[in-house]
Amino acid sequence: MNQLKKLLIIGFVWPEPNSSAAGGRMMQLISIFAANGFEITFASAAQDSDFMVDLSELGVIKKSIELNSATFDSFLLELNPDVVLFDRFMIEEQFGWRVIENCPKAIRILDTEDLHCLRTARQKAFKEKRTFEMTDLFSEEVAKREIASILRCDLSLIISEFEMKILKENFRISSELLFYLPFLVDKMSEDDLLQLPLFEDRQHYVFIGNFLHEPNWNTVQYLKEAIWPSIKKDFPEAVLEVYGAYPSQKVLQLHQPKNGFFIMGRAANANEVVKKARVVLAPIRFGAGLKGKLLEAMQCGTPSVTTPIGSEAMHGNLPWNGFVEDDPQEFAKKAITLYKDENLWKQSQKNAVAIIHQCYQKNNYSDELTDLVDRLLIDSTNHRLHNFMGSLLQHHAYKSTMYMSKWIEAKNKN
Structure with a gap:
């Protein structure tokens, strides 16, 4: 019998599908991985909310975690997930280095939700009463953080074809690191x-x-x-x-x-x-x-x-x-x-x-995604070998994130 594959999702918030499209998107991702035979744990440092979905009804294990705490390391080592999915780049920044340190073989997937740097640059241009230009993206601090997060991960899920185009043409991201995954719905006639x-x-x-x-x-x-x-x-x-x-x-x-x-x-x-x-x-x-x-x-x-x-x-x-x-x-x-x-x-x-x-047909994308994840599980070494910029960013960027987190952790103990 094949060993059950384990997926850890680290959420920015607990999913609220009736409150936002992001919550609905997370439910779709859970459904895809559950159908592919993954045992799913959803972890978040967010407070519980009145409108969060009951994960246990979906067969998903719920785990509350702490920011800047070695307790997350212990949790990771015990769970030993095969795949870790980060809900937005901020979560990858916070927890990604701990995943690499404790579960280096785990496949790291980033669900971008949308390109935060695009939303931020457009909002800034709007408030400044000027036309948004694509070059505005390059001056956004959030773009540097978000693109670095995409490069550090094995795969990033991109919800918009327009954003796929930006990442490939403007930021020169390899298509091997990106997977187009729009909202997925049932057939309609x-x-x-x-x-x-x-x-x-x-x-x-x-x-x-x-x-x-x-x-x-x-x-x-x-x-x-x-x-x-x-x-x-x-x-x-x-x-x-x-x-x-x-x-x-x-x-x-x-x-x-x-x-x-x-x-x-x-x-x-x-x-x-x-x-x-x-x-x-x-x-x-x-x-x-x-x-x-x-x-x-x-x-x-x-x-x-x-x-x-x-x-x-x-x-x-x-x-x-x-x-x-x-x-x-x-x-x-x-x-x-x-x-x-x-x-x-x-x-x-x-x-x-x-x-x-x-x-938006679910069948057009879900099987392709799970096949890609399965291939990464078999041969992540070769995939990562071709992502030199990602390994470079892991080496340097995570050091600053790691030491800041450890400093906060030590400070909290005093």
Whole structure:
């Protein structure tokens, strides 16, 4: 009998699939590895949250760990994982050197979630009221940290084809270190649309997004100040419901029922909320990665109006399930048209089915990923031999991280 393979996932937070796309992404990764016969342990130094998933129901072992503590070393030695998956580059920085020191043979995988340096550089350019240039990435400190983390790992999971292009062409990362893994969903056909609420049974516009994520807060501000007044002027009966986990007081202050602008807070079931809406509005002005809210809209048969940033790398060469528009006045006009034109609305639904079929089928990616991980388990030595820059960064960069961590650990004991 083959020995059970062990996967250790070190999480930035405990997964909350109903709060964020990142939580849903983590559930997909757990599903892929579980189906490939891995025994999975999920460890995190984060505090428990009210909305975290019950990992035990998934057959996943939950382990709370400490930052800057030798107790993690003991835990690693006892578990002796075959594969370690880091949830974002900050986690690899914190724990990667300990994994190398205690379990040098373990395959190290980084799930980037999205390119943080791209999101940060775009946000900075937006706040400085200038056009983002690709060269902006090279001056970001977070880019140096993130790219170093990618180089140190055996494999990095990249969620966006646009970000794959940036890593290969701008940062000159070898394709052998990267694996394109978008959001993964079940098959959907046009027949499935018949099981969803009909055009006439839906009402209102909706936006949904975790408010701990800065692009979401900025999107709601933009909706309130620049787009919603134009929609209400030409469509007085219009209602927008804004849902999202962790709304702050500044978000709640935008609640204005007299103007049809409702801040609804956390959605108990985001899927049901989106299914009942007629149109999703997502005028996202900066960010990176893929937008889980827009893929969810497609699955719910709910057309959307978004920006080029929102639709980036999400639909290949296929027509969008609604409209993509940057100008706020045109955005408002398209939002009204999509809401009122039933034939256009139904065609947009069909566009979504085609996008899901071409871009997000689980079977197109999951088997390839597990086969790649299995090959790395068999011959990691040869793979690492060809990643000289990664070994160089391990040698130098980890020394500073390691000694800082050990200094904090010693300080905490005193």
